[in-house]
Amino acid sequence: MRGRLLWFVGDPHEIGDAAHRYVEDGLLVIENGLIQSAGEAKALLPTLPAGAPVTDHRPHLIMPGFIDAHIHMPQTQVVASYGAQLMEWLNKYTFVEEQKLAQQGHAEKLSAFLLDELLASGTTTAAVYCSVHRQSAEAFFAESHRRNTRMIAGKVMMDRNAPPALTDTAESGYADSKELIARWHGKGRQLYAITPRFAVTSTPEQMAASQKLVAEHPDCFVQTHINENRAEIAFARELYPDAADYAGIYEDYGLLGKKSLLGHCIHMTEREWRAFAQHGAIAVFCPTSNLFLGSGLFDWQRARHEGVKVAVATDIGGGTSYSMLRTMAEAYKILQLQGQSLSAFEALHAITRGNAAALGLDHFIGSFEPGREADVVVLDLAATRVMAHRLETVRDLAEELFVLVTLGDERNVAATYVAGERVEYPSFSGAA
Structure with a gap:
């Protein structure tokens, strides 16, 4: 799947910016429910088998579940x-x-x-x-x-x-x-x-x-x-x-x-x-x-x-x-x-x-390192009027993500994947 990728390889409290990986136009390659690779789309797209399906989630943010x-x-x-x-x-x-x-x-x-x-x-x-x-x-x-x-x-x-x-x-x-x-x-x-x-x-x-x-x-x-x-x-x-x-x-x-x-x-x-x-x-x-x-x-x-x-x-x-x-x-x-x-x-x-x-499960879940289970959340950072309005003035990724953490909720979830498969869940629009 293609989009903005963000995942962590360490604790930002301990090692600062070295703890995260961010790819503006990224590709997450999944096979048999596991992460195969994550990186720049322009580098990874030519390596895919002919006809491999690519779900385009741009401009949304793709993170581990x-x-x-x-x-x-x-x-x-x-x-x-x-x-x-x-x-x-x-x-x-x-x-x-x-x-x-x-x-x-x-x-x-x-x-x-x-x-x-x-x-x-x-x-x-x-x-x-x-x-x-x-x-x-x-x-x-x-x-x-x-x-x-x-x-x-x-x-x-x-x-x-x-x-x-x-x-x-x-x-x-x-x-x-x-x-x-x-x-x-x-x-x-x-x-x-x-x-x-x-x-x-x-x-x-x-x-x-x-x-x-x-x-x-x-x-x-x-x-x-x-x-x-x-x-x-x-x-x-x-x-x-x-x-x-x-x-x-x-x-x-x-x-x-x-x-x-x-x-x-x-x-x-x-x-x-x-x-x-x-x-x-x-x-x-x-x-x-x-x-x-x-x-x-x-x-x-x-x-x-x-x-x-x-x-x-x-x-x-x-x-x-x-x-x-x-x-x-x-x-x-x-x-x-x-x-x-x-x-x-x-x-x-x-x-x-x-x-x-x-939880001692970081060898299974929680990041986009190769071999991890492909549990993924796709986030629309402008899912509400308030967030879209606020994002007009952000200056960098840290500020943009702080808006997500401060104002975000389930409305920002554009898609959820479990072991590489997109899952369906009931939408709710109020009582009939």
Whole structure:
């Protein structure tokens, strides 16, 4: 495909302009779902086989597909629920909606909706929380496998402090997870995440069962929550009084590791930052959710200083947008409030190669290096009147991209490709 190409080979925070590759009139060559080459169109066009199809996306920007490191499939109808902070929000809205996934066909409906919205927003990989019901993960994986998207997902495990209809047991959570891992982990492009929801909703027995799963399946991810809200932290410490701190709970059960994705990480102690760095755990920054639920401001500068890997996420349904562009616009504001900065290059790196590297998937996705999977988003930077008007005065690429990050959303997505194939998703023009 032909257009303006932008991808990253390093972290712009560390190496500046050397981190990105930009080709004004570029060609992305794809074969059998993989990137073959990326470079100047005038150099690559003569090398193509006779009759090779070339999709011309000029003047649009072509980037690797976006990656979302934390999102809840059962919460697509919880988005925009008024007036609560975390613990009340879970009990008043989230747990009510999640019980509906026991109904026949509901998990399938929400899975299809979520994947439609992700792809319409240019997101081609996500780390997904399903519900406590095994069928919710079955439904999500089946729909993702049908679409050939590279997704990480897991059945939530929780055996206390939730409605009875939403609890499993240490034994059933282990057995269900074990069966799902056997069925789905590594099937096509699907990957499994062992998912104890958070320490508050798991007994020590269930945490031990999660630890056993991690020991038996070290190639699986782990995903959970930590240090999102002051009341949550106090409750977790009350339930696990012998732990050094909140991170210590997960540490005690072997759940802090290089494949562990821990959502939020807002109210971290010095020891917790050190523990994350020591174990290689990933702090997942959820900007729109942290603002919407009044949870606090993530300190990205501190994470960098401590040597902690950071991934970025929408966290639907505490989050308020499926768009990683909108997510990074809010990340910029959160950092501004703390005297920190976020350039357009840093933001776009974060949602492509940055998230891929944090997840340990940068050998598969996140860039246009040869051999990577051809998950691609095509962006129309002048998709709205406001953006087209603003772009009339930009002076360079950095300023143009900052307009995209600040004002962009799903309306800018002209096309999304999964493993080299353009995907269709429903358009929406309002009620009939």
